[in-house]
Amino acid sequence: MTSLDLLLSRFSTDALAEPAPAGDVLEAILSTAMRAPDHGKLRPWRYAIVQGEARVKLAERVVASMKRLDPDVAPAKVEKRFSRMSTMPMTIVLGMHLRPENKIPLLEQELAVGAAAMNILNALHATGFGGVWVSGDVAHDPEFAAEMGFPAPHKLAGFLFVGTPTAQAKAPTRRPVDDYVARWTGAPAVFGADA
Template identity: 60%
Template sequence: MTPMDMLLSRASTDRLQDPAPSPEQLMAILGTAMRAPDHGRLQPWRYVVIEGQDRPALAERIVASMARVEPESPAAKIEKRRTRFATMPMIIALGMHLQPEHKIPLWEQEMCVAAGAMNILNALYATGFGGVWVSGALVEDAVLAAELGLSRLAGFLFVGTPDGAQHTPKRADPALFTARWHGQPVTFGADKD
Protein backbone atom coordinates (compact mmCIF):
# COMPACT_ATOMS: atom_id res chain seq x y z
CA MET A 1 0.00 0.00 0.00
CA THR A 2 1.37 3.40 -0.93
CA PRO A 3 1.29 6.25 1.59
CA MET A 4 -1.54 7.87 -0.40
CA ASP A 5 -3.52 4.60 -0.44
CA MET A 6 -3.06 4.39 3.31
CA LEU A 7 -4.29 7.95 3.90
CA LEU A 8 -7.26 7.49 1.57
CA SER A 9 -8.34 4.22 3.20
CA ARG A 10 -7.94 5.17 6.89
CA ALA A 11 -11.15 5.28 8.88
CA SER A 12 -11.87 5.62 12.57
CA THR A 13 -13.13 2.56 14.41
CA ASP A 14 -14.22 1.83 17.95
CA ARG A 15 -14.48 -1.90 17.28
CA LEU A 16 -11.18 -2.57 19.01
CA GLN A 17 -9.59 -5.51 20.77
CA ASP A 18 -6.20 -6.37 22.25
CA PRO A 19 -3.40 -5.92 21.59
CA ALA A 20 -2.82 -2.22 21.90
CA PRO A 21 0.56 -0.84 20.80
CA SER A 22 3.55 -1.90 22.89
CA PRO A 23 5.38 0.87 24.78
CA GLU A 24 7.97 1.07 21.99
CA GLN A 25 5.33 1.15 19.25
CA LEU A 26 3.37 3.78 21.16
CA MET A 27 6.37 6.10 21.46
CA ALA A 28 6.95 5.87 17.69
CA ILE A 29 3.25 6.53 17.04
CA LEU A 30 3.19 9.50 19.44
CA GLY A 31 6.35 10.75 17.77
CA THR A 32 4.28 11.47 14.67
CA ALA A 33 2.32 14.04 16.67
CA MET A 34 5.53 16.00 17.12
CA ARG A 35 5.56 16.46 13.32
CA ALA A 36 2.32 18.46 13.36
CA PRO A 37 2.53 22.13 12.34
CA ASP A 38 3.55 24.06 15.45
CA HIS A 39 3.93 27.77 14.73
CA GLY A 40 5.97 29.20 17.56
CA ARG A 41 7.21 25.76 18.62
CA LEU A 42 5.01 25.79 21.69
CA GLN A 43 4.52 22.01 21.76
CA PRO A 44 1.00 22.27 23.24
CA TRP A 45 0.20 18.55 23.12
CA ARG A 46 0.08 16.36 26.23
CA TYR A 47 -0.84 12.67 26.30
CA VAL A 48 -2.01 10.56 29.23
CA VAL A 49 -2.10 6.81 28.51
CA ILE A 50 -4.60 4.67 30.40
CA GLU A 51 -4.68 0.89 30.09
CA GLY A 52 -5.05 -2.33 32.04
CA GLN A 53 -6.27 -2.09 35.61
CA ASP A 54 -6.57 1.71 35.45
CA ARG A 55 -9.39 1.71 32.87
CA PRO A 56 -12.27 1.02 35.32
CA ALA A 57 -11.10 3.86 37.58
CA LEU A 58 -11.08 6.22 34.58
CA ALA A 59 -14.54 4.97 33.61
CA GLU A 60 -15.86 5.95 37.05
CA ARG A 61 -14.31 9.41 36.72
CA ILE A 62 -15.98 9.73 33.30
CA VAL A 63 -19.35 8.87 34.88
CA ALA A 64 -18.74 11.44 37.63
CA SER A 65 -17.84 14.00 34.98
CA MET A 66 -21.08 13.27 33.14
CA ALA A 67 -22.98 13.98 36.35
CA ARG A 68 -21.30 17.40 36.46
CA VAL A 69 -21.52 18.43 32.79
CA GLU A 70 -24.41 16.31 31.43
CA PRO A 71 -26.67 15.76 34.46
CA GLU A 72 -29.68 14.92 32.29
CA SER A 73 -27.90 12.01 30.55
CA PRO A 74 -30.04 8.89 30.24
CA ALA A 75 -28.91 5.81 32.15
CA ALA A 76 -28.18 3.96 28.88
CA LYS A 77 -25.73 6.67 27.76
CA ILE A 78 -23.99 6.65 31.14
CA GLU A 79 -23.64 2.86 31.08
CA LYS A 80 -22.38 2.89 27.48
CA ARG A 81 -19.63 5.39 28.35
CA ARG A 82 -18.72 3.47 31.52
CA THR A 83 -18.37 0.24 29.53
CA ARG A 84 -16.41 1.79 26.68
CA PHE A 85 -13.90 3.55 28.93
CA ALA A 86 -13.51 0.46 31.12
CA THR A 87 -12.91 -1.98 28.28
CA MET A 88 -11.05 -0.30 25.42
CA PRO A 89 -7.56 -1.82 25.08
CA MET A 90 -5.91 1.59 25.50
CA ILE A 91 -7.16 5.13 26.03
CA ILE A 92 -5.09 8.22 25.36
CA ALA A 93 -6.34 11.44 26.95
CA LEU A 94 -5.54 14.33 24.62
CA GLY A 95 -4.36 17.26 26.68
CA MET A 96 -3.82 20.85 25.60
CA HIS A 97 -1.06 22.81 27.31
CA LEU A 98 -2.06 26.25 26.03
CA GLN A 99 -0.33 29.57 26.56
CA PRO A 100 -3.04 32.27 26.39
CA GLU A 101 -0.52 35.09 26.92
CA HIS A 102 1.64 34.01 23.95
CA LYS A 103 1.62 35.89 20.64
CA ILE A 104 0.51 32.68 18.89
CA PRO A 105 -3.31 32.77 19.05
CA LEU A 106 -5.09 30.17 21.17
CA TRP A 107 -7.02 28.86 18.17
CA GLU A 108 -3.72 28.12 16.43
CA GLN A 109 -2.39 26.28 19.50
CA GLU A 110 -5.60 24.22 19.62
CA MET A 111 -5.26 23.38 15.93
CA CYS A 112 -1.73 22.15 16.60
CA VAL A 113 -3.11 19.73 19.19
CA ALA A 114 -5.76 18.57 16.70
CA ALA A 115 -3.16 18.09 13.95
CA GLY A 116 -1.07 16.01 16.35
CA ALA A 117 -4.10 13.84 17.16
CA MET A 118 -4.76 13.27 13.47
CA ASN A 119 -1.15 12.25 12.95
CA ILE A 120 -1.58 9.71 15.77
CA LEU A 121 -4.71 8.27 14.14
CA ASN A 122 -2.88 7.98 10.81
CA ALA A 123 0.14 6.35 12.48
CA LEU A 124 -2.09 3.88 14.31
CA TYR A 125 -3.61 2.80 11.01
CA ALA A 126 -0.22 2.68 9.26
CA THR A 127 1.09 0.30 11.93
CA GLY A 128 -1.90 -2.06 11.87
CA PHE A 129 -3.78 -0.60 14.81
CA GLY A 130 -7.02 1.35 14.92
CA GLY A 131 -8.53 4.17 16.86
CA VAL A 132 -11.24 6.73 17.21
CA TRP A 133 -11.28 10.23 18.69
CA VAL A 134 -14.13 10.83 21.14
CA SER A 135 -15.02 14.13 22.75
CA GLY A 136 -18.25 15.80 23.82
CA ALA A 137 -19.12 17.84 26.88
CA LEU A 138 -16.52 15.96 28.95
CA VAL A 139 -13.73 18.03 27.39
CA GLU A 140 -15.10 21.13 29.13
CA ASP A 141 -14.87 19.55 32.58
CA ALA A 142 -11.94 21.18 34.38
CA VAL A 143 -12.26 18.70 37.26
CA LEU A 144 -11.80 15.71 34.95
CA ALA A 145 -8.86 17.38 33.23
CA ALA A 146 -7.21 18.08 36.59
CA GLU A 147 -7.77 14.47 37.71
CA LEU A 148 -5.69 13.45 34.70
CA GLY A 149 -2.99 16.05 35.39
CA LEU A 150 -4.05 18.23 32.45
CA SER A 151 -5.09 21.85 32.21
CA ARG A 152 -7.45 21.26 29.24
CA LEU A 153 -8.83 18.26 27.37
CA ALA A 154 -9.28 17.87 23.61
CA GLY A 155 -10.86 14.43 23.94
CA PHE A 156 -9.79 10.81 24.16
CA LEU A 157 -8.42 8.35 21.64
CA PHE A 158 -9.62 4.76 21.97
CA VAL A 159 -6.78 2.57 20.68
CA GLY A 160 -6.37 -1.11 19.88
CA THR A 161 -6.39 -3.67 17.10
CA PRO A 162 -9.43 -3.53 14.81
CA ASP A 163 -11.89 -6.32 15.52
CA GLY A 164 -12.35 -7.82 12.05
CA ALA A 165 -12.06 -6.28 8.63
CA GLN A 166 -11.93 -2.51 8.46
CA HIS A 167 -14.75 -0.89 6.51
CA THR A 168 -13.71 2.22 4.62
CA PRO A 169 -16.78 4.45 4.43
CA LYS A 170 -17.49 6.28 1.21
CA ARG A 171 -16.26 9.83 1.46
CA ALA A 172 -17.50 12.92 -0.34
CA ASP A 173 -15.87 14.10 -3.54
CA PRO A 174 -13.19 16.66 -2.59
CA ALA A 175 -14.18 18.72 -5.63
CA LEU A 176 -17.36 19.70 -3.75
CA PHE A 177 -15.25 21.39 -1.06
CA THR A 178 -12.70 23.04 -3.35
CA ALA A 179 -12.87 26.21 -5.42
CA ARG A 180 -10.33 28.21 -7.39
CA TRP A 181 -10.18 31.89 -6.60
CA HIS A 182 -9.95 34.34 -9.53
CA GLY A 183 -10.40 37.69 -7.78
CA GLN A 184 -14.03 37.21 -6.72
CA PRO A 185 -15.61 35.35 -3.79
CA VAL A 186 -15.94 31.64 -4.45
CA THR A 187 -18.81 29.22 -4.00
CA PHE A 188 -18.60 25.54 -3.14
CA GLY A 189 -20.57 22.65 -4.58
CA ALA A 190 -21.09 21.34 -1.06
CA ASP A 191 -22.98 24.53 -0.13
CA LYS A 192 -25.46 24.46 -3.01
CA ASP A 193 -29.02 23.35 -2.33
Protein backbone atom coordinates in the same frame (compact mmCIF):
# COMPACT_ATOMS: atom_id res chain seq x y z
CA MET B 1 0.78 0.37 -0.87
CA THR B 2 2.10 3.89 -1.38
CA SER B 3 2.09 6.48 1.38
CA LEU B 4 -0.77 8.25 -0.37
CA ASP B 5 -2.77 5.02 -0.65
CA LEU B 6 -2.21 4.48 3.06
CA LEU B 7 -3.62 7.93 3.91
CA LEU B 8 -6.57 7.41 1.59
CA SER B 9 -7.41 4.08 3.25
CA ARG B 10 -7.43 5.36 6.86
CA PHE B 11 -10.76 5.52 8.67
CA SER B 12 -11.91 5.95 12.24
CA THR B 13 -13.32 2.99 14.14
CA ASP B 14 -14.20 2.05 17.69
CA ALA B 15 -14.50 -1.63 16.73
CA LEU B 16 -11.22 -2.31 18.53
CA ALA B 17 -9.72 -5.25 20.38
CA GLU B 18 -6.44 -6.13 22.05
CA PRO B 19 -3.62 -5.71 21.44
CA ALA B 20 -2.94 -2.00 21.53
CA PRO B 21 0.49 -0.82 20.42
CA ALA B 22 3.25 -1.09 22.99
CA GLY B 23 6.97 -0.56 23.44
CA ASP B 24 8.97 0.84 20.54
CA VAL B 25 5.94 0.77 18.23
CA LEU B 26 3.89 2.93 20.61
CA GLU B 27 6.83 5.28 21.08
CA ALA B 28 7.20 5.66 17.30
CA ILE B 29 3.46 6.28 16.90
CA LEU B 30 3.44 8.95 19.61
CA SER B 31 6.64 10.48 18.19
CA THR B 32 4.77 11.39 15.01
CA ALA B 33 3.17 14.17 17.06
CA MET B 34 6.53 15.88 17.07
CA ARG B 35 6.23 16.37 13.29
CA ALA B 36 2.92 18.25 13.48
CA PRO B 37 2.74 21.87 12.30
CA ASP B 38 3.44 23.92 15.42
CA HIS B 39 3.73 27.70 15.12
CA GLY B 40 6.19 28.86 17.78
CA LYS B 41 7.39 25.33 18.56
CA LEU B 42 5.27 25.30 21.73
CA ARG B 43 4.50 21.56 21.48
CA PRO B 44 1.14 22.08 23.26
CA TRP B 45 0.10 18.41 23.10
CA ARG B 46 0.16 16.14 26.13
CA TYR B 47 -0.93 12.49 26.22
CA ALA B 48 -2.13 10.51 29.23
CA ILE B 49 -2.17 6.80 28.35
CA VAL B 50 -4.88 4.74 30.05
CA GLN B 51 -4.81 0.92 30.00
CA GLY B 52 -5.53 -2.06 32.21
CA GLU B 53 -7.20 -1.43 35.55
CA ALA B 54 -6.90 2.33 35.12
CA ARG B 55 -9.63 2.11 32.44
CA VAL B 56 -12.28 1.54 35.11
CA LYS B 57 -10.97 4.48 37.14
CA LEU B 58 -11.17 6.65 34.03
CA ALA B 59 -14.71 5.44 33.33
CA GLU B 60 -15.73 6.27 36.90
CA ARG B 61 -14.34 9.80 36.58
CA VAL B 62 -16.13 10.21 33.24
CA VAL B 63 -19.44 9.13 34.79
CA ALA B 64 -18.94 11.50 37.74
CA SER B 65 -18.33 14.33 35.27
CA MET B 66 -21.42 13.41 33.27
CA LYS B 67 -23.58 13.53 36.40
CA ARG B 68 -21.98 16.79 37.55
CA LEU B 69 -22.67 18.40 34.17
CA ASP B 70 -26.21 16.99 33.92
CA PRO B 71 -27.77 15.59 37.10
CA ASP B 72 -30.63 14.22 34.96
CA VAL B 73 -28.40 12.38 32.48
CA ALA B 74 -30.09 9.26 31.12
CA PRO B 75 -28.90 6.02 32.78
CA ALA B 76 -28.54 4.40 29.34
CA LYS B 77 -26.11 7.15 28.29
CA VAL B 78 -24.11 6.69 31.51
CA GLU B 79 -23.97 2.92 31.02
CA LYS B 80 -22.87 3.23 27.39
CA ARG B 81 -20.12 5.74 28.19
CA PHE B 82 -18.88 3.68 31.16
CA SER B 83 -18.74 0.57 29.00
CA ARG B 84 -16.78 2.26 26.21
CA MET B 85 -14.31 3.98 28.49
CA SER B 86 -13.66 0.88 30.62
CA THR B 87 -13.22 -1.63 27.80
CA MET B 88 -11.20 0.03 25.04
CA PRO B 89 -7.75 -1.58 24.80
CA MET B 90 -6.11 1.83 25.23
CA THR B 91 -7.36 5.36 25.66
CA ILE B 92 -5.10 8.32 24.99
CA VAL B 93 -6.38 11.37 26.83
CA LEU B 94 -5.58 14.32 24.55
CA GLY B 95 -4.38 17.22 26.64
CA MET B 96 -3.82 20.77 25.45
CA HIS B 97 -1.04 22.49 27.39
CA LEU B 98 -2.09 26.02 26.46
CA ARG B 99 -0.18 29.25 26.98
CA PRO B 100 -2.68 32.13 26.82
CA GLU B 101 0.08 34.69 27.49
CA ASN B 102 2.13 33.57 24.50
CA LYS B 103 2.18 35.57 21.27
CA ILE B 104 0.94 32.48 19.40
CA PRO B 105 -2.88 32.71 19.34
CA LEU B 106 -4.71 30.06 21.37
CA LEU B 107 -6.50 28.90 18.24
CA GLU B 108 -3.18 28.08 16.60
CA GLN B 109 -2.04 26.22 19.73
CA GLU B 110 -5.26 24.17 19.67
CA LEU B 111 -4.88 23.49 15.94
CA ALA B 112 -1.37 22.15 16.60
CA VAL B 113 -2.84 19.72 19.13
CA GLY B 114 -5.33 18.58 16.50
CA ALA B 115 -2.64 18.17 13.86
CA ALA B 116 -0.54 16.08 16.27
CA ALA B 117 -3.54 13.87 17.07
CA MET B 118 -4.14 13.33 13.36
CA ASN B 119 -0.52 12.29 12.93
CA ILE B 120 -1.06 9.69 15.67
CA LEU B 121 -4.23 8.38 13.98
CA ASN B 122 -2.34 8.06 10.69
CA ALA B 123 0.59 6.33 12.42
CA LEU B 124 -1.80 3.89 14.11
CA HIS B 125 -3.21 2.96 10.72
CA ALA B 126 0.25 2.69 9.16
CA THR B 127 1.30 0.19 11.84
CA GLY B 128 -1.81 -2.00 11.58
CA PHE B 129 -3.69 -0.53 14.51
CA GLY B 130 -6.82 1.59 14.54
CA GLY B 131 -8.43 4.35 16.48
CA VAL B 132 -11.11 6.96 16.75
CA TRP B 133 -11.08 10.47 18.22
CA VAL B 134 -14.06 11.12 20.52
CA SER B 135 -14.98 14.07 22.70
CA GLY B 136 -18.40 14.86 24.19
CA ASP B 137 -19.47 17.06 27.07
CA VAL B 138 -16.95 15.55 29.50
CA ALA B 139 -14.02 16.72 27.38
CA HIS B 140 -15.13 20.30 28.09
CA ASP B 141 -15.46 19.90 31.86
CA PRO B 142 -12.64 21.90 33.54
CA GLU B 143 -12.94 19.87 36.76
CA PHE B 144 -12.53 16.59 34.89
CA ALA B 145 -9.61 18.06 32.91
CA ALA B 146 -7.90 19.02 36.18
CA GLU B 147 -8.46 15.50 37.56
CA MET B 148 -6.69 14.17 34.47
CA GLY B 149 -3.71 16.50 34.98
CA PHE B 150 -4.78 19.45 32.85
CA PRO B 151 -5.84 22.30 35.19
CA ALA B 152 -6.93 25.60 33.63
CA PRO B 153 -5.80 27.24 31.45
CA HIS B 154 -5.06 23.80 30.02
CA LYS B 155 -7.88 21.74 28.51
CA LEU B 156 -8.77 18.46 26.90
CA ALA B 157 -9.19 17.92 23.16
CA GLY B 158 -10.92 14.58 23.73
CA PHE B 159 -9.83 10.96 23.72
CA LEU B 160 -8.30 8.58 21.24
CA PHE B 161 -9.58 5.01 21.55
CA VAL B 162 -6.80 2.73 20.31
CA GLY B 163 -6.47 -0.96 19.53
CA THR B 164 -6.51 -3.54 16.75
CA PRO B 165 -9.46 -3.21 14.35
CA THR B 166 -11.86 -6.15 14.51
CA ALA B 167 -13.74 -7.75 11.61
CA GLN B 168 -16.59 -5.31 12.34
CA ALA B 169 -14.35 -2.34 11.44
CA LYS B 170 -15.42 -1.36 7.96
CA ALA B 171 -14.21 1.67 6.03
CA PRO B 172 -17.06 3.91 4.94
CA THR B 173 -17.31 4.92 1.30
CA ARG B 174 -15.03 7.87 0.73
CA ARG B 175 -16.89 10.90 -0.57
CA PRO B 176 -15.52 12.66 -3.64
CA VAL B 177 -13.61 15.82 -2.78
CA ASP B 178 -15.12 17.95 -5.58
CA ASP B 179 -17.87 19.49 -3.42
CA TYR B 180 -15.27 20.66 -0.87
CA VAL B 181 -12.91 22.42 -3.28
CA ALA B 182 -13.35 25.62 -5.27
CA ARG B 183 -11.04 27.76 -7.37
CA TRP B 184 -10.87 31.28 -6.03
CA THR B 185 -10.79 33.85 -8.83
CA GLY B 186 -11.49 37.09 -6.98
CA ALA B 187 -15.10 36.55 -5.92
CA PRO B 188 -16.04 34.64 -2.78
CA ALA B 189 -15.56 30.89 -3.28
CA VAL B 190 -18.71 28.77 -3.55
CA PHE B 191 -18.67 25.12 -2.49
CA GLY B 192 -21.03 22.40 -3.63
CA ALA B 193 -21.12 20.95 -0.11
CA ASP B 194 -22.75 24.17 1.12
CA ALA B 195 -25.48 24.32 -1.52
